[in-house]
Amino acid sequence: MNHDGRVRIDGPHPIDVTAIPGGVELDVAAIVHATLAYAVDRLTDDRDLYDELQAVAETAPTPGHAPERLPLERLVAELMRGASTEVKVYGSSLRQLVAALHQAAFPKPVPGQIRRAS
Structure with missing residues (x-):
């Protein structure tokens, strides 16, 4: 201890x-670090995923408007598909x-x- x-x-x-x-x-923290490193690796290795990330960034909310959640949810679901949760x-x-x-x-x-x- x-x-x-x-x-x-x-x-x-x-x-x-x-x-x-x-x-x-x-x-x-070590688990979060490994998960984030995995996500960054996927985004830099897969051009389609990177393009999805850019699309999410382009739909960032503007003052007075709610953000579009579907592109973000799709991207997160795709990243989770290969991530270890154990x-x-x-x-x-x-x-x-x-x-x-x-x-x-x-x-x-x-x-x-x-x-x-x-």
Whole structure:
């Protein structure tokens, strides 16, 4: 555990786990980075997709007018078609993740709210 309470789960895409009141925060920056890199690669390698991106940019909203959502939705759907949506966690990293989530699921008592058996 880091000094800020985060637990780093190593793996192909590291995940940081932090307990928060009532739950857990998962920092998945490595996953977002990989997804964005994939999208940029697709856009630069596929001229048709790049043209779709330009069409989306050209339909940007003007003051007082709602943006056209369909071109953006089509582009996102096409990019999602080949994107990985799975995060693989193996062996000791899986045990680390389970332990971090288990620890976060049972919050520590707040000082002053601890009941003492009489």
